[in-house]
Amino acid sequence: MKLLLIEDDIDAAELLVSRFRADGDDITHAEDGAAGLQLARQGGFDVLIVDRMMPKLDGLELVRQLRQDDSDTPVLFLTALGSVSDRVGGLQAGGDDYLVKPFAYAELRARLEALARRNASNADTQLTLEDLTLDVVSRRVRRGDVEIDLKAREFLLLEYLLRHKNQIVTRAMLLENVWQYGFDTQTNVIDVHISRLRAKLDKDFETPLLNTVRGEGFVLGTGPEKSGASA
Amino acid sequence: MTRLFKVSSFRAVLLYLALFLASAGLAGSFLYNQIDASITATGDNLVWRDAAMMSQSYQRGGVAGLRQAVQQQSQVNPDAVYLLADSLGQYLAGNLSAFPTPAQTSVAAEGWQVIEQSAGKVRARLLRLDDDVILLIGRDLTAQQAAMGQIRQAFFGALALLVVLGLLGGAVMARQSLARVEKINRSLRPIMAGDFSARIDSGGAQDELADLESQINAMLSRIEKLMAEMREVTDNLAHDLRSPLTRLRGRLDAMRADTTAPQAVADSLADIDQLLGVFSSILALSKLDSGLAEQTHQPVDVVALVDDVVELYEAAFDEAGWQVDYQAPRNGVPVMVEGDAPLLAQAMINLLENALAYGASDKAALRVSVAAQGADVAISVADSGAGVPEAELAHIRQRFVRLDDARSAPGNGLGLSLVDAICRHHGGRLELSPRQPSGLQADIILAQRK
Structure with a gap:
């Protein structure tokens, strides 16, 4: 991925930069909002990572100005402000995702991958992975010749996973996007839903489609082409 | 109406009205008695003058002269009441045909008696001129009673008017202060709900409620300022405390990515996550408890x-x-x-x-x-x-x-x-x-x- 990190906390930024570089990503760091906006305007980035509270130009304003320039590069806000209205404000300003500090690197990376590849599959109504197909309109799911009967939420879960196939999807991403809850949970609720879905999808088939990535999340499919430094 | 009774100004008006009615009633009845006594005294004087005249007639012309005088006066003076009788009580002259029975008579002060007749009340006294004749001489009270009745009516009418006007005035005053208080309440409602920028508009009034309103407004400005400061402090705290924790977490996270990392790294990461969890819970709690949490209800x-x-x-x-x-x-x-x-x-x-x-x-x-x-x-x-x-x-x-x-x-x-x-x-x-x-x-x- 080609990333631009706009973050005034130098230490935190250096740490992130070194980790993304270790994973083979091309990441540029801007130390304040003004410099960040200038770089972002030159374009060519897959995703922008923007801190909200910064000197000179704060993150919200930066993204607002960028969107006025008709730039549609996906933006992920990084912030210490975690309230619901902060989140809504960030998304209204033109952000595409919102991650509250502190976060796990794996969480950030998964979200960035989702944003970087998002554009491809958003409008599709027929989602497939190998022999699995999901029709958003008729709400039918088949694997091979077998029709799979899913509950409403299981359908949403599978749809989200299919839209992000071969990517790591974290528990928080699922909570946010499938259940619309903006907070983390200490318990294994998501794992239980995943294992029930897995039982329906993979029960009678040799190749499992829905896999768990320990310490990070889940992958529908074979996993990221470029394997990160997963635990 | 029950709401009206709860308004202090209306209660004050009611209390004042009750006190005023009591004193007006007292003054009224005193005045009424004075007027009644004065009219009675005037009437009594007339009777005395009459009695003196009759006494003269008797001295000059004896029983016959007296009889003539009584007959004459009975015709001239319709308000006067006379009964001339002999020592046995037999009617001799006058516009009263017989002595009243004891049941018709009630005794008043100083030898006067009040006689109840079908035609009305009479105030009279007995004049014993000598052993031969008795003269009952008195005055019809119908006119006086009618006058006093009118005075009574006028007085009670005035009182009733006063009660009505007092109640109306009280209600108007109560409504006015109720409206002012209601306005203050209305202004305070969004503030209670968390919007500390709201203020009470005193509408240019210059009274004690306006003073109260400006005091409340000053207090609100102070609260708003404190709240803004507190919000800034918590936001900065969130930022300043979380940043080093985030970096610490990031470093440990990076170390753990190395598969040869000792278990202590994973344990430390878990501890930091616990610490961060406590930290964000406390932040959320203080926000909720201090009313800093936005009311996006x-x-x-x-x-x-x-x-x-x-x-x-x-x-x-x-x-x-x-x-x-x-x-x-x-x-x-x-x-x-x-x-x-x-x-x-x-x-x-x-x-x-x-x-x-x-x-x-x-x-x-x-x-x-x-x-x-x-x-x-x-x-x-x-x-x-x-x-x-x-x-x-x-x-x-x-x-x-x-x-x-x-x-x-x-x-x-x-x-x-x-x-x-x-x-x-x-x-x-x-x-x-x-x-x-x-x-x-x-x-x-x-x-x-x-």
Whole structure:
């Protein structure tokens, strides 16, 4: 991925930069909002990572100005402000995702991958992975010749996973996007839903489609082409 | 009307009116008696003059002269009453045919008597000129009584008018001060709801209420300033404390990525996550408790909200071997509250996670219910675990309070505090009670949206 990190906390930024570089990503760091906006305007980035509270130009304003320039590069806000209205404000300003500090690197990376590849599959109504197909309109799911009967939420879960196939999807991403809850949970609720879905999808088939990535999340499919430094 | 009685100015007017009526009544009756006495005295003087004249007639012309004088006067003076009789009481002359019976007579002061006749009242006295003749001489009271009646009527009429005007004036005054107070209340309502920028508009009045209003406004400005400062402090605190923690977490996270990292790194990471969890819970709690939390209240369908949370957690309870029973009204009438849906969902989730973590037993059962109870909505989460000793029930919602049995389990002792704060933030309450035969029941009580 080609990333631009706009973050005034130098230490935190250096740490992130070194980790993304270790994973083979091309990441540029801007130390304040003004410099960040200038770089972002030159374009060519897959995703922008923007801190909200910064000197000179704060993150919200930066993204607002960028969107006025008709730039549609996906933006992920990084912030210490975690309230619901902060989140809504960030998304209204033109952000595409919102991650509250502190976060796990794996969480950030998964979200960035989702944003970087998002554009491809958003409008599709027929989602497939190998022999699995999901029709958003008729709400039918088949694997091979077998029709799979899913509950409403299981359908949403599978749809989200299919839209992000071969990517790591974290528990928080699922909570946010499938259940619309903006907070983390200490318990294994998501794992239980995943294992029930897995039982329906993979029960009678040799190749499992829905896999768990320990310490990070889940992958529908074979996993990221470029394997990160997963635990 | 009952509302009117509650207004202090109206009560003051009523009290004043009562006092005024009492003193006016006192003064009125004094005046009335004075007038009555004065008219009576004038009449008495006339009778005395008459008596003196009759006495002269008797001295000059004897019984015959007296008789003539009585006859004459009876015709000339229609108000005068005479009865001339001999020593046996036989009628000789006058416009009264016979002496009144004792039943018709009542004795007044100084030898006067009042005689009740069918024609009206008469005030008279007996004049014994010598042993031969008796003269009853007096005056008809009909005119006086009519005059006094009119005075009485005028007086009571005036009093009635006063009562009506007083009540009306009181009501107007009460309404006016009620309107002012209502205006202050209206202005304070958004402030109570968290908007500290609202002010009372005194509308240019220059009275004691306007003074009060400007005092309240000054107080509000101060509160607003303090709130803004506090918000800034918490935001900065959040930023400044989280940043180094985030970096620390990042470094440990990076170290753990190395597969040869010692277990201590993973453990430290878990500790930091615990620390950060406590930190954000405290921040959320203080925001809620200080009223700093934004009031983004909207109509929330309670059943839909609980449906979603139960749907998310049912599988986890199921997997852990729990029996789950969920009851909610589904008669087509939505149960609505005014609130912050994500916060309410958070409260529900905390209760469910508490039950899952601490409420387990051999035959674990979870009962979740939504019920409209009059003006309230009760959302109940009950487990069938060991429950909480009665003595501890009051404490477990306090911050950082953990029961001894739970100390080894994950958690930070802020879950119930947060639920409690969320309930209070919504103007509701959290009730904790033991469940029979064992277990803990937690009820979130919220006001139904009208």
